[in-house]
Amino acid sequence: MTNTxxxxxxxxxxxxxxxxPNATRFDxxxxxARVAFGGVDIFHDLDLSLPAGSFTCLLGPSGVGKSTLLxxxxxxxxxxxxxxxxxxxxxxxxxxxxxxxxxxxxxxxxTVRENVELGAALRGDRPDHAKADRLIAQVGxxxxxxxxxxxxxxxxxxxxxxxxxxxxxxxxxxMDEPFSALDPVNRLRLQxxxxxxxxxxxxxxxxxxxxxxxxxxxxVHVLRGSPARLQHPITPSGTSxxxxxxxxILRQQAELLRQLGANETSATLLEDA
Amino acid sequence: MxxxxxHTPLFERRLLKIARPIIIVVALIATWQLTVxxxxxxxxxxxxxxxxxVTLITRYAVLLDHAQYTIAETVIGLFxxxxxxxxxxxxxxxxxxxxxxxxxxxxxxxxxxxFALAPLLVLWLGFGLASKIAMAALIIFFPVTVAFFxxxxxxxxxxxxxxxxxxxxxxxxxxxxxxxxxxxxxxxGFRVATAVAPIGAVIGxxxxxxHGLGYLMLHANARVQIDMVFACLLILCVFSITQxxxxxxxxxxxxPWQPDSLKPVS
Numbered sequence: 001m002t003n004t005x006x007x008x009x010x011x012x013x014x015x016x017x018x019x020x021p022n023a024t025r026f027d028x029x030x031x032x033a034r035v036a037f038g039g040v041d042i043f044h045d046l047d048l049s050l051p052a053g054s055f056t057c058l059l060g061p062s063g064v065g066k067s068t069l070l071x072x073x074x075x076x077x078x079x080x081x082x083x084x085x086x087x088x089x090x091x092x093x094x095x096x097x098x099x100x101x102x103x104x105x106x107x108x109x110x111t112v113r114e115n116v117e118l119g120a121a122l123r124g125d126r127p128d129h130a131k132a133d134r135l136i137a138q139v140g141x142x143x144x145x146x147x148x149x150x151x152x153x154x155x156x157x158x159x160x161x162x163x164x165x166x167x168x169x170x171x172x173x174x175m176d177e178p179f180s181a182l183d184p185v186n187r188l189r190l191q192x193x194x195x196x197x198x199x200x201x202x203x204x205x206x207x208x209x210x211x212x213x214x215x216x217x218x219x220v221h222v223l224r225g226s227p228a229r230l231q232h233p234i235t236p237s238g239t240s241x242x243x244x245x246x247x248x249i250l251r252q253q254a255e256l257l258r259q260l261g262a263n264e265t266s267a268t269l270l271e272d273a
Numbered sequence: 274m275x276x277x278x279x280h281t282p283l284f285e286r287r288l289l290k291i292a293r294p295i296i297i298v299v300a301l302i303a304t305w306q307l308t309v310x311x312x313x314x315x316x317x318x319x320x321x322x323x324x325x326x327v328t329l330i331t332r333y334a335v336l337l338d339h340a341q342y343t344i345a346e347t348v349i350g351l352f353x354x355x356x357x358x359x360x361x362x363x364x365x366x367x368x369x370x371x372x373x374x375x376x377x378x379x380x381x382x383x384x385x386x387x388f389a390l391a392p393l394l395v396l397w398l399g400f401g402l403a404s405k406i407a408m409a410a411l412i413i414f415f416p417v418t419v420a421f422f423x424x425x426x427x428x429x430x431x432x433x434x435x436x437x438x439x440x441x442x443x444x445x446x447x448x449x450x451x452x453x454x455x456x457x458x459x460x461x462g463f464r465v466a467t468a469v470a471p472i473g474a475v476i477g478x479x480x481x482x483x484h485g486l487g488y489l490m491l492h493a494n495a496r497v498q499i500d501m502v503f504a505c506l507l508i509l510c511v512f513s514i515t516q517x518x519x520x521x522x523x524x525x526x527x528x529p530w531q532p533d534s535l536k537p538v539s
Contacts, residue, residue, distance in 0.1 A: 076434050099438040105431045108530040109453050121449055122441035148530050168439065 023053045023200035024171035026089040033083035035068050042068050043228040055203045055240060057217035059210060059256060065228040066206040070174050074099050098168040102177040104157040106149040113145045116163045135163040138197060155186035166197055173198055175205045191216055195241040210256040214249050216240045222259040231259045320500040328500040340508050342484040346402055346474040350409025355463055357410065358417030366425035383415050388476060395481035409473030413466035424458025425451055457531045460524040467520045471513050
């Protein structure tokens with residue numbers, strides 16, 4: 001329960017050694033974070049470390065505040081907010097994150113390529129067409145580059161969103177259940193793609209799927225309760241994307257489900273809420 | 274049912290598309306003729322379709338001469354009103370204080386009956402085109418403003434979040450996301466405006482003018498030339514419908530990403 005022994009378990013040096021040339025080189029430390037809506041604390045006194053270049057997954061039941069925590073890091077929460085976000089290189093986090101949501105958030109009047117280049121358009125920069133085309137090819141959508149989102153399937157749209165996220169080329173990527181609206185096959189494919197293209201970046205992925213967290217995460221946290229608290233993190237072994245039929249992974253899934261409260265009776269669940 | 278529609282040959286469907294408006298018009302004319310025959314109404318009360326047709330043919334020069342004034346007033350009023358509406362909606366959506374000050378004024382303006390304003394507009398702007406353009410613009414200003422403002426106020430919050438993380442300026446957020454996102458709503462307002470703008474022009478002409486279909490109708494009515502009144506009404510109808518379909522086509526072509534859940538009528 002205490003936050004101190006949780007953070008000691010994922011010390012930066014023990015997690016995800018990174019060989020990628022443009023790997024993120026700073027750790028992020030969140031201290032005493034607090035967000036309240038309408039006088040009710042969603043979480044308070046919450047600490048979280050995101051080691052440089054690591055893939056962190058955040059699990060939890062619906063409505064517990066996972067998205068709020070992610071949005072807090074992205075500086076998107078308005079209202080009653082306090083706490084400290086520090087980066088180990090001393091530069092503020094603001095402006096160094098890319099954000100990917102559950103909805104693809106593609107603009108229906110822009111083509112795939114124009115959507116990938118949205119960031120440059122919004123900053124008034126000249127878009128790097130070559131880079132956009134390379135990323136579109138990387139997510140396998142070269143033939144669809146000139147199409148509008150209405151002509152794409154759900155999986156294709158989320159690929160465009162991934163390319164748009166990568167186009168921003170930020171050291172930190174915050175993802176809010178980006179694969180949850182996809183069918184199982186597309187979800188597996190996109191997880192694989194994400195694990196590959198995001199290697200070396202510091203990633204925080206919010207999900208409600210324990211297997212997805214174990215498949216992709218270097219560290220898996222469970223957020224639970226009201227106000228929400230982080231449970232003991234789990235660090236799956238091996239490199240992602242992991243095989244979800246591995247007995248170790250399945251054992252850890254059982255542990256995560258226990259942390260999420262799967263074994264509790266409905267009475268204790270009610271108390272918890 | 275679906276199977277049936279699928280197997281209807283293209284030719285048959287095209288034919289129905291052309292035949293449908295003809296059937297509607299013929300049915301309306303038949304109802305009209307039947308009403309005259311059954312009630313035995315005299316020509317100075319309700320002329321037959323044939324009477325009106327004769328008037329349209331014999332008096333076309335006069336009718337067209339007056340119609341061009343009404344059309345000019347309507348079209349200019351439509352664009353003036355829509356431009357003003359857009360110019361009012363954008364600052365209202367962008368700046369909260371503007372919204373709080375302007376919205377009550379807009380609502381009060383809607384409480385004033387426009388019929389009552391028409392004589393004042395003629396007094397202030399004269400007998401010419403200006404007072405009618407002002408009337409048409411006034412009548413459509415509110416629907417355009419409200420529709421566009423609603424569209425601007427309801428930008429998908431996720432898009433705004435995304436733009437914020439991308440470091441968008443307030444201005445580019447408006448031009449690249451909020452404005453294009455609100456265009457379908459603006460188009461709805463503009464369609465309503467297209468349908469009501471001729472009403473504004475005709476009201477203006479009734480109150481004080483020396484030209485226009487409204488003027489012609491008023492005079493024909495006073496001389497019990499009811500066939501002439503109907504001829505004016507017919508021209509107004511045809512013009513309004515044509516204008517609506519042209520605008521609708523242009524708006525559809527301009528907003529190709531806006532999906533139609535219903536088949537277009539045109």
